[in-house]
Amino acid sequence: MRRLLRTISLVILLQSYPGIVKAQSSEISSGISQEQIQQVISAKLMTNSADGKFYPERLINRAELAAILVKAFHLEKRQAAQQENFITVADVPTNHWAFKDIQIVLKTDIMKGYRGNMFFPNQRVTKAEALAIFAQAYGVFQFPDETVNEILAPYPDAAAIPAWARKAIATVITEGFINTDPQGKIAPLQPMTRGDMAYVLSKYLERQQKQPETPEVPGVPSMTEPR
Numbered sequence: 001m002r003r004l005l006r007t008i009s010l011v012i013l014l015q016s017y018p019g020i021v022k023a024q025s026s027e028i029s030s031g032i033s034q035e036q037i038q039q040v041i042s043a044k045l046m047t048n049s050a051d052g053k054f055y056p057e058r059l060i061n062r063a064e065l066a067a068i069l070v071k072a073f074h075l076e077k078r079q080a081a082q083q084e085n086f087i088t089v090a091d092v093p094t095n096h097w098a099f100k101d102i103q104i105v106l107k108t109d110i111m112k113g114y115r116g117n118m119f120f121p122n123q124r125v126t127k128a129e130a131l132a133i134f135a136q137a138y139g140v141f142q143f144p145d146e147t148v149n150e151i152l153a154p155y156p157d158a159a160a161i162p163a164w165a166r167k168a169i170a171t172v173i174t175e176g177f178i179n180t181d182p183q184g185k186i187a188p189l190q191p192m193t194r195g196d197m198a199y200v201l202s203k204y205l206e207r208q209q210k211q212p213e214t215p216e217v218p219g220v221p222s223m224t225e226p227r
Helices: 002-028 034-042 062-073 099-107 127-138 145-152 163-174 194-209
Strands: none
Touching: 034 194, 062 099, 062 127, 062 194, 127 163, 127 194, 145 163
16 A cells, blocks of 8 residues: 555656646746837847747757847847958858857857857857847947946846946846845856847837936036027
8 A cells, every 4th residue: 555655656756747847947037028028029139939838948050049039139230240251160161050140149259159160050158148249239338347246236146247247237237127035136157048139139129218318407508508
């Protein structure tokens, strides 16, 4: 009887395990709402999968990141992107789905290749890498090191941020694009998920929509008005 009860308990545990894994996976992209996901999709910066689902827990690779950044920042319009010559990339043939976008991020120096003219389009990126590259496209604020340290200090895992990414991530934080886990951690060395990317993009879109106009101060003539 005891053996039977153990077997039944084991079956129940195994049946519930996928649900446990699913719950843990959904926590990877905590902080992203359905409204934010829809905002990013409506802006055509990201898309749902063929089955109509977004899958925020799935990871972003370098080719996907390149395509997203070209759309978000209209990188194809930058002067450097107008160069007619192609940059040789051994692992990204001309028939690759992201060939044009990868050429653009390389020409504009938003992303860089590796030795041997490799791009590794299917390689996953860490959150630190993705945020640093996003900040590169946005424009990294040239804070002094002391200011960078002050901006990062409130985050429990700030020490885990690589030195090369600290100024860029400080920029992302200053602009309000950062998302953290329930403990307030950035998790810079964890893989960047689709949910993480959608959160950053949604905040970027909100920022674009809320660009403040220069306030008019009563009684003070503008620079174009005769005195």
